[in-house]
Amino acid sequence: MREWAVLVGVLIAASLLVGACGGGDDGVEPTATVEGEATAAADATATPQVEPTEPPTPVPPTATPEPPPPSPTAESVTPVFRPDLMRCENTPTPTIDRVWQVSAPRGLPGPVRPAEVVELGLRNKFGVEDEAYWAGARVIAPDGSSSVGTTMVSADAWGYVLYPDDFPGGSPVYPGVYTVVWEIGGGYISCDGFLVEDY
Numbered sequence: 001m002r003e004w005a006v007l008v009g010v011l012i013a014a015s016l017l018v019g020a021c022g023g024g025d026d027g028v029e030p031t032a033t034v035e036g037e038a039t040a041a042a043d044a045t046a047t048p049q050v051e052p053t054e055p056p057t058p059v060p061p062t063a064t065p066e067p068p069p070p071s072p073t074a075e076s077v078t079p080v081f082r083p084d085l086m087r088c089e090n091t092p093t094p095t096i097d098r099v100w101q102v103s104a105p106r107g108l109p110g111p112v113r114p115a116e117v118v119e120l121g122l123r124n125k126f127g128v129e130d131e132a133y134w135a136g137a138r139v140i141a142p143d144g145s146s147s148v149g150t151t152m153v154s155a156d157a158w159g160y161v162l163y164p165d166d167f168p169g170g171s172p173v174y175p176g177v178y179t180v181v182w183e184i185g186g187g188y189i190s191c192d193g194f195l196v197e198d199y
Contacts, residue, residue, distance in 0.1 A: 078140075081179040081193020088179065088191035095187025096133070099125040102192035103158070104180060111197040115172045118163045118194060120149075122182050127156040136183045137161050142176025 079088040086106065094100065103121035105112045112118055122135050132154040140146045149166035151159035163178075164170030175198045182189040 079179060079181055079188075079191040081177055081191065083177055083193065083195040088193065091191050092188045094189050096184055096189060098127070100182070100190040101125050102180070102182065102190050104192045104194045107195070112173060112194055113199060114174050114196060116196075117165055118173060118178075119160055120163055120180055120192065121158045121160045122151065122153050122190065123158045124153055124156060127154070129155050131155060133184045135159055135189065137163075137167075138181045138183060139163050139167060139170065140179040140181065141171065142174070142178065145171070147171075 077090050077092050079091045081088050101121075101123040103119070103123075105118055120137050120139075122137070124131065124133070132152060134150055135153045136148045136150045138146050138148045147164070147167040147170040149161035149163065149168075149170070151161045151166075153159040161167070164172060173196045175196050178194050178196065180192040180194070182191065
């Protein structure tokens with residue numbers, strides 16, 4: 001009995017397949033002996049009819065979005081060196097996007113003492129052979145006064161200046177925090193600094 005049920009199922013499926021593929025020569029839709037199977041098969045293969053609808057009407061915004069705040073520029077902020085963090089705060093976006101490295105005394109082998117000469121450096125870490133910049137180091141003393149020394153930064157080599165020797169108007173160092181702002185063409189590049197401690 002079970003073989004007959006399987007055989008009837010196979011025959012019904014074959015009949016539906018031949019009808020769906022346009023087979024048969026009588027042009028009559030196949031019908032099934034089992035109620036509901038032919039209708040279900042026809043419904044499954046039929047393409048649904050979609051009624052055309054109008055596109056949705058855009059809803060106007062209820063409030064105008066605020067523009068993002070502008071990023072800081074060299075004219076709008078003054079970087080400040082934090083010796084406790086060993087980095088600068090309040091730094092603007094560099095005007096020339098490179099991987100800039102800076103050097104200044106870090107207290108090793110000992111702290112900077114009053115009247116000592118301080119070496120400051122800038123490097124374009126991935127600079128190429130024909131890439132060169134005149135860079136200015138603006139040193140801001142603890143009292144807010146500043147002076148500028150310049151050096152050439154070529155390819156990936158370090159450029160150095162000595163403070164106060166290479167800085168017209170530079171004064172000997174005295175106790176306090178010094179901020180070094182590196183600039184090229186008047187635009188911010190990087191920031192560094194050093195701490196001078198009394199004996």
